[in-house]
Amino acid sequence: MRIATWNINSLRARMDRVVAFLERHDVDVLALQEIKAKPAQLDLAPLTAAGYEVAAHGLNQWNGVALISRVGLSDVRDQLPGVPTWPEEDGVVEARALGGIVGDGLRIWSLYVPNGRELEHPHYAYKLRWLEALRAEGARELAADPQARAILCGDFNVAPLDEDVWSMEFFEGKTHVTEPERAAFRAVVEAGYADLVRPEHPGPGVYTYWDYQALRFPKREGMRIDFLLGTPAVEAALTGSFIDREERKGKGASDHAPVVIDVDL
């Protein structure tokens, strides 16, 4: 089974690219982030015509997540238990998580972790609390069944290692690289969710995101912030992985590249 995650930065603007990607790489399951639409605004015909089921969750023009599968899609959940609201006072649960069961009992979560904005901004504290809720839900699932097949994937908005950004000097005093964010990411890994791509594709210089500004992509100035994390049962079934850097090229590309894994499940 081939599974991918991709921050699409508007599904409506890039439906053609999504369909072409699915067909080019023979993808079974795709987790999307930043679909930037309510489900009613989407024309899903190109996906259903290609043989996929779709679950989409979006409240407005911001955030939004989706799951696309041709190997079944059931038990769909649009909220990660325990996540904070935004704003934290009198706010709502944003559309940043969508879970479902695909294939033979594989749980997958499409996740769009809050950006954090600036270190002093309330969004940064929100981001850390959100990641803690993710860790707690992941830990709960593995505690219930140590053999559980589960994947947590998406845009984590954290660069876990110095080598995951093009310049630590540039990111001094900025989000994505701070120790609290990295500790929150590590806590998810330590709860039993291993990075399924890094072992085959170690850094430095291996990225999944390049800012639209300042010619970051041609200058190879990117960040590794998109991940697929898997339980031990998934890790044991892993047969390969790649980052589709080609997808970042050309007119109309998302600022993120898809990340793909193959599992013998």
Added chain:
DNA sequence: ATGGTAGAAATTCTA
């Protein structure tokens, strides 16, 4: 000229 784009929705917000 301060190096700065992209998407959605509505002149601004988010990333």
